[in-house]
Amino acid sequence: MNMEQLKLDQQLCFPLYAASRLVTGLYRPLLEELSLTYPQYLVLLVLWEKESVTVKELGEQLWLDSGTLTPLLKRLQEKALVTRIRSSHDERVVNITLTEAGKALQEQAASIPDQMFSCLRLEREQVTQLREQLQQFLVQHTQVS
């Protein structure tokens, strides 16, 4: 039996997994200054673009379910960065809205992308290329077969 394909360095999965954790780790010291975790930062990135969203919309954008988002959003609420208010039009829906503190945090976060870039040992072009390849990969897997 040929087990060559089972070698760690033949896998796509492992470098993807390792690179993702590596990048998250590079963010950690920067996000620590804002007392945010990486997934919390992702939620705020969405909210800084659109001040108020539903849990469902957040889940669609970040590919996360309520089992992940509900406790995470409760922690953001405890930090007074968002409010969680059940919609009056549809009581199933919970609207997540930035507080003033949540909006204000965007200014502190503004320098993160540049700081991150200087941590990455890649040229702008390489970053863009890798990002676009990954985005294309993701798009190809969002359509149902």
Next chain:
Amino acid sequence: MNMEQLKLDQQLCFPLYAASRLVTGLYRPLLEELSLTYPQYLVLLVLWEKESVTVKELGEQLWLDSGTLTPLLKRLQEKALVTRIRSSHDERVVNITLTEAGKALQEQAASIPDQMFSCLRLEREQVTQLREQLQQFLVQHTQVS
């Protein structure tokens, strides 16, 4: 203040994070047949190449620490796939060794890479290119500045 860079789709981090979770999710049904989680599968990939390794060596290859590995390895031991034996030469070291059942599982896993490839909507060439880009990225970040 220009907040363009803080948009979710401008980040490298998010597609990396999402793609990693997507691929792990594609493995899940395949690994479920072997009653393995994805990180457990990674540990076995290492052990199928080298029957016995220390926890430290595993951590270096997978970029994981003992806080992650110790409980994971205990679970693999409970499944009788590995043994955890403290080295007699250096009592600090724990050797992780495949059991016969652990070795035998390799045969069941042999078809996973091909099955995974057919799940991925990428050509072989694209997979290789993406893998090599990520591996290069990882290598550039393993050397100390």
Next chain:
DNA sequence: TACAAATATATTGTGCACAATTTAATTTTG
């Protein structure tokens, strides 16, 4: 208009990740 199906969120439980600390063993050094 009841009632079945669908939808949105929450809850529960398992297994990572990872920081921080602890414990025990080994190595280095004064």
Next chain:
DNA sequence: CAAAATTAAATTGTGCACAATATATTTGTA
């Protein structure tokens, strides 16, 4: 050689991810 420093693994605690299930609300339909 003994104290200090280093090393390897384990432990503790927090926060994701995600499957499975539960709850409550809304929508579709007979």
